[in-house]
């Protein structure tokens with residue numbers, strides 16, 4: 001089962017779509033109205049100008065819109081536009097050094113750390129809030145999504161226990177991530193290295209995991225995936241196959257099979 005997570009990384013595109021085609025369901029949702037408000041705000045429309053734009057648009061495009069009944073909704077959208085940044089679509093480069101750390105991990109953990117690094121780098125370029133948050137150091141990298149969302153973006157399945165074990169592994173054993181005590185679901189990402197050359201560029205934040213390069217889980221070399229269950233390069237598969245065979249022979253000899 002794939003859960004479609006509602007995360008937007010390109011709000012300009014979304015806002016332009018709303019302006020062109022109206023609200024998806026024919027009447028406003030808070031989410032769409034907020035994106036629109038942020039978009040207008042970004043164009044320099046603030047205060048009463050912004051309010052007028054929003055009301056004009058809703059009157060034309062939202063069934064049952066009433067300026068008085070929706071007064072608070074409009075005010076809330078304006079407040080959010082003042083407080084939060086419009087999310088832009090940005091390329092996110094991942095360096096060789098970062099990929100080498102990722103490749104040293106078991107596949108599931110590797111995908112999770114890959115997503116977290118991408119989100120942290122995106123987040124640094126696209127901070128959610130306009131005002132700096134005293135908890136976060138602007139020179140550091142943070143991933144502010146909960147693990148369920150990250151697992152969803154990695155398109156893997158993990159139960160709660162597995163997620164907990166993974167977080168402990170990445171945080172305590174490897175020290176690749178550090179939970180922020182003051183904020184739930186916030187991690188500082190410690191393995192980012194911008195001084196290394198770029199290996200991958202994420203161009204579509206809506207499909208991060210598709211940029212994850214398959215590699216051999218035994219030796220770390222890149223592989224061309226021909227099957228969903230393929231984990232090893234040809235050379236390693238030969239070795240793994242031999243090991244499996246030896247194991248099977250041993251069991252047979254010991255009368256287990």
Ligand SMILES: [Zn+2]
Pocket residue numbers: 216217218219220221232233234235236237
């Ligand atoms: Zn290999």
